Amino acid sequence: MTQLDSTSAALESGEADERSAPAIRRVVSTGRLEYPRAQRIAIGTLSVLGFFTVWWAATTFTDVNPIFLPELGSIRDAVALSYTSGELIPNLQSSVTLFVACMAGSLAIAVPLGILVGAIEPINRTFGTWFWTIYTSPRIVFIPLILIWFGYTTTAKVAIIVLSAVPPATVMIMEGVKTVEGSMLRAARSFGASRFDQLRKIILPGTLPYVGTGIRMGVARGLVGLFGAELFTSRDGLGFLLVDAQTRYNVPMVFGVLTMYLIMCMVMVSASAAAEKRLSRWRD
Amino acid sequence: MSADTDTTQIRPTDTSGRRKHAASQSRWAEFRRNKLGSYAALVALLVTWQTWVTVGEVNPIVMPSPVAVAGEMVRMYELGFLVPAFIQSFSAYFAGIALAISVGMAISIGIGLSKLAQVITQPYLWALFAMPRVALIPLLMLWFGLNRQMVVMTVFLSAVVPLVLQVIEGMRTADGTLVRMSQVFCAGRIATLWKVVLPGIVPFVANGMRQSLSRGFIGLIVVELLTGTGGLGTEATRAATNFNTARTMAMIFIMLIVAVLLVILSKALERSASRWRETVAV
Numbered sequence: 271m272t273q274l275d276s277t278s279a280a281l282e283s284g285e286a287d288e289r290s291a292p293a294i295r296r297v298v299s300t301g302r303l304e305y306p307r308a309q310r311i312a313i314g315t316l317s318v319l320g321f322f323t324v325w326w327a328a329t330t331f332t333d334v335n336p337i338f339l340p341e342l343g344s345i346r347d348a349v350a351l352s353y354t355s356g357e358l359i360p361n362l363q364s365s366v367t368l369f370v371a372c373m374a375g376s377l378a379i380a381v382p383l384g385i386l387v388g389a390i391e392p393i394n395r396t397f398g399t400w401f402w403t404i405y406t407s408p409r410i411v412f413i414p415l416i417l418i419w420f421g422y423t424t425t426a427k428v429a430i431i432v433l434s435a436v437p438p439a440t441v442m443i444m445e446g447v448k449t450v451e452g453s454m455l456r457a458a459r460s461f462g463a464s465r466f467d468q469l470r471k472i473i474l475p476g477t478l479p480y481v482g483t484g485i486r487m488g489v490a491r492g493l494v495g496l497f498g499a500e501l502f503t504s505r506d507g508l509g510f511l512l513v514d515a516q517t518r519y520n521v522p523m524v525f526g527v528l529t530m531y532l533i534m535c536m537v538m539v540s541a542s543a544a545a546e547k548r549l550s551r552w553r554d
Numbered sequence: 555m556s557a558d559t560d561t562t563q564i565r566p567t568d569t570s571g572r573r574k575h576a577a578s579q580s581r582w583a584e585f586r587r588n589k590l591g592s593y594a595a596l597v598a599l600l601v602t603w604q605t606w607v608t609v610g611e612v613n614p615i616v617m618p619s620p621v622a623v624a625g626e627m628v629r630m631y632e633l634g635f636l637v638p639a640f641i642q643s644f645s646a647y648f649a650g651i652a653l654a655i656s657v658g659m660a661i662s663i664g665i666g667l668s669k670l671a672q673v674i675t676q677p678y679l680w681a682l683f684a685m686p687r688v689a690l691i692p693l694l695m696l697w698f699g700l701n702r703q704m705v706v707m708t709v710f711l712s713a714v715v716p717l718v719l720q721v722i723e724g725m726r727t728a729d730g731t732l733v734r735m736s737q738v739f740c741a742g743r744i745a746t747l748w749k750v751v752l753p754g755i756v757p758f759v760a761n762g763m764r765q766s767l768s769r770g771f772i773g774l775i776v777v778e779l780l781t782g783t784g785g786l787g788t789e790a791t792r793a794a795t796n797f798n799t800a801r802t803m804a805m806i807f808i809m810l811i812v813a814v815l816l817v818i819l820s821k822a823l824e825r826s827a828s829r830w831r832e833t834v835a836v
């Protein structure tokens with residue numbers, strides 16, 4: 271029962287942040303209607319352009335400390351310099367490759383694990399709570415221990431990312447398996463479906479939307495792990511560029527790397543949200 | 555999907571009623587059914603770990619035994635740096651959280667009041683949401699230097715984003731019928747805000763604060779681990795660089811326990827804040 275409570279609490283809100291998104295459209299807040307999509311995009315674009323204009327004006331016409339707000343041109347120059355010196359591309363590649371590979375690995379662990387724990391009642395009763403506990407705890411605290419075990423290596427980074435990404439994905443899938451309707455399973459059984467048939471034809475399709483949610487949350491937490499790992503080990507990747515720029519007081523480059531991080535995050539987060547939508551499409 | 559969320563909203567009150575009934579039957583039977591396995595698994599893990607380390611004579615730098623880790627906790631307390639580290643961590647933590655709640659509430663109610671402001675701020679909020687705030691630590695180090703102020707700012711930044719997002723969400727989903735009804739009864743904007751919208755966002759605020767507490771703690775830990783600015787995280791890194799694995803693990807467990815306690819606390823807070831809403835919903 272406590273399990274159910276915590277599930278619904280997490281699903282309803284919190285960790286499953288945008289789950290409630292469809293609810294927005296059907297309500298009117300302070301009496302005024304929502305802006306149509308085209309207008310929203312137009313205003314958003316204008317807002318971003320305005321933001322950069324203010325930034326540009328602030329750095330050009332006032333002598334604001336360049337450590338707080340470097341000129342936009344100097345950020346571009348810093349990024350261009352690291353591109354021409356051949357530092358940028360290999361490090362960017364290393365971050366992206368590492369992350370995508372780790373996410374693939376994390377899913378390869380989380381999907382079977384989630385289904386196993388969710389579908390088999392004794393396992394669920396014994397380990398379900400612990401998966402929830404691991405999921406709610408900040409796994410980032412394990413970084414010092416991982417560094418002792420693996421040193422400042424790529425293995426350590428992989429361990430940190432996988433440790434960040436696997437628990438949320440596993441928990442989502444595990445709870446998804448539980449939402450599969452018992453009546454369907456009973457129906458399948460009465461038509462003589464084997465355990466494997468039940469898994470393949472009922473549990474897997476029923477869990478698919480939750481796998482989508484698991485992917486999205488795994489990616490979100492995996493990014494935290496990636497950044498943590500790269501900041502700590504800072505051997506290569508964008509994290510290396512970031513720490514390197516920071517120790518040299520190269521503020522424009524810090525902004526440049528953060529921008530690249532931001533773009534990377536947006537791409538990954540939108541990709542995972544698209545994956546989630548796609549996997550839950552058959553249900554609607 | 556919407557049918558899903560509806561059932562999840564009803565479920566808590568539903569089960570608590572049933573649970574109360576079951577509790578009167580037999581508390582032990584329920585414990586055995588729901589919890590015994592979990593605790594048994596934990597004990598089994600600890601016993602296996604202890605046996606593996608003692609029998610296999612594992613190098614304590616690689617893997618200290620649970621007994622050694624527990625002993626290290628006591629020793630740290632006796633050496634007298636555990637409590638100051640605690641105080642240091644938590645003064646920064648609560649300062650950051652307090653800042654996040656006050657600033658976050660002001661910003662988000664302001665944004666939530668106007669549809670135009672929501673549309674204007676959306677790209678930034680989305681960017682802040684997509685990017686883990688951990689990545690901003692190097693920039694904060696440049697801006698504030700290596701001091702507790704920087705730690706407070708990290709906690710603040712980590713904690714404020716989920717709160718703002720949740721509160722804006724709450725303002726957007728304010729019950730349209732109630733808002734229209736209050737307008738029919740000639741309530742002014744302020745009265746509508748005070749009597750309809752703000753009570754309506756309480757569960758969202760509670761949920762946002764729950765996320766803030768846990769994200770803020772992550773921010774605190776990362777910044778303390780990464781920079782030697784004192785506190786629990788710094789002690790863990792210090793122990794790790796000395797290859798004192800037992801102490802590292804002890805620090806990790808302490809931080810985990812604190813994190814779990816924070817989660818329990820914030821969930822209780824959230825539950826008590828959303829209670830009135832559930833009864834209305836059912």
